[in-house]
Amino acid sequence: MALYTRVKESIAVITLKNPPVNALSTAVRRGIVESLSQALQDEQVKAVVFCGENNTFCGGADIKEFSGSMSGPPLVPMIHSIEASEKLIVAAIEGVALGGGLELALGCHYRVADTNARLGLPEVTLGLLPAAGGTQRLPRLIGITAALELITTGRHISAKEALKLGIVDQVIEGNAVLAAMALALSVIGQPLNARRLSLQAPAWVPDVDYVCEAALARVKQRSRGAMAPVACVQAVRAAAMLPYSKGMEKERQLMDMLFRSSQARAMQYAFFAQRSAGKWSLPNGAQWNNTKARNVERVGVIGLGTMGQGIAVSLVKAGISVVAIEVDTKQLELGKKAVTAMLQRYAQRQGVSSPLHLLKFTLSFHQLRDVDLVIEAVFEDMNLKKRVFSELCKVLKENTIICTNTSGLNVDELAAVTDRQHLVVGMHFFAPAHVMRLLEVVYGSGSSPEAVAIAMALGKRMQKVCVAVGNCSGFVGNRMLKHYMDQSVYLLEEGATPEQVDQALEEFGFAMGIFKVADLSGLDVGWRVRKASGLISPDIDPVKPSRWRFGRRYCPLPDMLCQQGRLGQKTGHGWYLYNSPGSKEAKCDPEILKFLEDYRLKYGIIPRRISSQEVIERCVFSLANEGLRILEEGITAGPEDIDIIYLFGYGWPRYRGGPMFYAAQVGLSVVLEKLEHYHHLQPDVPSLEPSQLLRKLVAEGSPPIQQWKSHIKNLHSQL
Ligand SMILES: CC/C=C\C=C\CC(=O)SCCNC(=O)CCNC(=O)[C@H](O)C(C)(C)COP(=O)(O)OP(=O)(O)OC[C@H]1O[C@@H](n2cnc3c(N)ncnc32)[C@H](O)[C@@H]1OP(=O)(O)O
DSSP, X not given: OEEEEEETTTEEEEEEOOTTTTOBOHHHHHHHHHHHHXXXXXXXXXXXXXXXXXXXXXXXXXXXXXXSOOOSSOHHHHHXXXXXXXXXXXXXXXXXXXXXXXXXXXXXXXXXXXXXXXXXXXXXXXXXXXXXXXXXXXXHHHOHHHHHHHHHHOOOEEHHHHHHHTSOSEEESSOHHHHHHHHHHHHTTSOOGGGXXXXXXXXXXXXXXXXXXXHHHHHHHHSTTOHHHHHHHHHHHHHHHSOHHHHHHHHHHXXXXXXXXXXXXXXXXXXXXXXXXXXXXXXXXXXXXXOOOOOOOEEEEEOOSHHHHHHHHHHHHTTOEEEEEOSSHXXXXXXXXHHHHHHHHHHHHHTOOOOGGGEEEESOGGGGTTOSEEEEOOOXXXXXXXXXXXXXXXXXXXXXXXXXXXXXXXXXXXXXTSSOGGGEEEEEEOSSXXXXXXXXEEXXXXXXXXXXXXXXXXXXXXXXXXXXXXXOTTTTHHHHHHHHHHHHHHHHHHTOOHHHHHHHHHHHTOSSOHHHHHHHHOHHHHHHHHHHTTSSOTTXXXXXXXXXXXXXXXXXXXXXXXXXXXXXXXXTBSSSBOSSTTOOXXXXXXXXXXXXXXXXXXXXXXXXXXXXXXXXXXXXXXXXXXXXXXXHTTSSSSHHHHHHHHHHHSOOOGGGOOHHHHHHHHOHHHHHHHHHHHHHHOTTOGGGSOOHHHHHHHHTTOOOGGGHHHHHHHHHHHO
């Protein structure tokens, strides 16, 4: 709703009221229309101030309403009548003015913001565009170049930047509502037409075509296949070329197309999935709102390799003191140099004072005596990690939490060597750890709810998107990825090339194809894991290695590349060729094509033409199938967690929601049918066998993804 109050003689205040972010729900829009009419009819009232309850102006349209039938007063005419009002209207922006919230403010004649306010038009992140006049008013206010940047990225800006751009008229420290009233009193009586953005001429500039083409190229590169950013550019172009009313028509047409799209549904699902992952729960009933996390102020980081460096940087950026440890002076100096440089660059870019005073570098474990939590980030080797854990127990306080940064090692096995199994948790950061947002927080069988709560809260402070997951080999992300990778190399055996597979995956929307990712990470990473798990042993024929291991299909191609020293970007060649070791531009390598041909000849495989559809179905459906098995086993609390892991850790396109959402969108019965088909062709690939949960969901009529949790519960009770 909206609250109407008369303050002073001549000012009415309309307060948006819909906690927590005063979203423009049907009730709020009704309240605004009624309050505005009251203010306009009241002859005593000369000016109106719009504000939001609880120091929050407005978080935009109510996203929850998008999936239902929208009713109540629409935003466009509502904002138009605000702008057309003969009485002066000022927006008092505190907290956030986002999406429809900022569009409402743009309809007001003046805008005052509190110094801490954040403003933006994030609709593009929901697969939409600012369709309450935002694409037409903002370019008229700040020009098309700045408007294009804000609207196509959805970036939130500070009040200071908004002032610089000319979005707000005043930034104040203190009470924005009082400042808005003071501003109103000082300008009452002045003509308003110049303040009505819809009356301004189109935001035309001589190089409009060039500016829009450049913006289009940028958005296509940044989010391949996404419709909303392209539509945003088209709408802003209309603001530059057309009168307001025609521009609004274009905005509406584009919005109609986006609003109905599966991309918008996927991105709105992702918005809520991210919030649901923050509300973690464990199988024993402990969860985010019934478990208290004690505060962490000092953290030890063991190992200053690439991962340890990124972790230390993220901690310091969050204002947490770090004691960083290495084994020898040389490694310590290397780590110190890298961490210091990253933090100095960060301080310079942000214009903040250097946080280096929060760091201590040492060779001595004794310096860890008073830390609250330790993150071990040594080499991915179980025995080494066990040794570190045993040493730690000798020096740490008895309630210090011990976390292991591992991408898949058994957390229970590590916890077993400590004197505090309840305080051991996995923290799987993604490389580079100071950039990647995802953090899998892995609870072992003995981890206490408090330890999980502490790790989740620490991750959140480090600006990570944290997902609590159970302990299993590879945890969630890497366990699923294995099946996706297996299918991609089987496709090479059968006739595809790395470029073909990558192209299909990139056209699907992945930030990078699987073979480019493998080259970037280094092919030796997986090689080491396969050796450690016994898949590669000395008795394997090096010339014609077996294509079966432990009774299952196995593709030795990656091992054969590693044997040749082709480890990826770092060696200048892997699945692709690079100009020099370390360079990033991947080129097709004729040697690889020849190598694949020879391989097929050696094993008598007749190559066949493989379609992009087959690449996607085999890679993506086997990924989703494993996700369903993970749900079946209770490793995550729900499908949303899995989708968030893939969106934030594996370059999954946001406009496809995540592998679980995608499977639901394609249709679970289609996924089942395809998996049965491919499993029939590859009976020696057990992972292609449709999971029990998939069969159950299909048998129960493929319920919407939001209802899967209750079906999983039933599945467990039958086990
Ligand atoms: C025909 C016209 C059709 C469409 C018009 C579209 C124009 C729009 O306005 S689209 C919406 C644009 N707005 C946004 O995208 C803002 C989304 N919200 C956020 O970015 C953040 O929530 C935040 C406002 C910056 C606040 O962040 P934070 O303090 O970290 O809290 P959260 O956990 O994110 O949110 C708390 C709580 O609020 C719910 N919520 C937030 N925004 C909305 C919203 N716009 N609509 C509905 N609900 C919203 C969020 O889901 C959380 O709910 P919980 O139940 O507590 O999880």
